[in-house]
Amino acid sequence: MEAHQAIEGRHPFHDRRLIEFALALPENQRWRGDQAKYVLRQAMRRHLPDAIRQRKCKAEFGCLFTEAFAREGAGGVFQSLRLAAEGYVDAVAVRKMYDRYLQGDQENGWPLWMILASELWLNNTSILQS
Numbered sequence: 159m160e161a162h163q164a165i166e167g168r169h170p171f172h173d174r175r176l177i178e179f180a181l182a183l184p185e186n187q188r189w190r191g192d193q194a195k196y197v198l199r200q201a202m203r204r205h206l207p208d209a210i211r212q213r214k215c216k217a218e219f220g221c222l223f224t225e226a227f228a229r230e231g232a233g234g235v236f237q238s239l240r241l242a243a244e245g246y247v248d249a250v251a252v253r254k255m256y257d258r259y260l261q262g263d264q265e266n267g268w269p270l271w272m273i274l275a276s277e278l279w280l281n282n283t284s285i286l287q288s
Contacts, residue, residue: 199212219267226271227256
């Protein structure tokens with residue numbers, strides 16, 4: 159299916175050798191105190207700034223969502239979703255989610271991000287197929 163859509167499906171975390179390695183790691187190499195992903199963090203020592211490599215919380219993307227939604231005209235996109243026309247999402251529910259997001263409900267950021275990305279992808283693949 160990926161080849162038919164001209165999508166590259168390989169990803170480093172899909173490599174069987176990497177999965178086997180990760181599953182074979184002793185627990186004390188996966189965790190050190192309260193720090194998860196210890197081996198990965200050590201391996202990335204030369205590639206990531208310490209502030210990112212050693213953080214204990216997940217990154218927060220709310221400001222990026224807001225910026226991307228504004229740049230892509232998400233308000234307009236969410237008003238006329240091809241994904242809804244194709245039966246993938248409920249247009250009314252998406253508009254309600256977006257309205258709640260605009261009112262400060264950040265919980266809807268990730269789902270809206272995925273809907274926007276999927277909508278843009280669907281529209282761009284249609285242009286390519288024309």
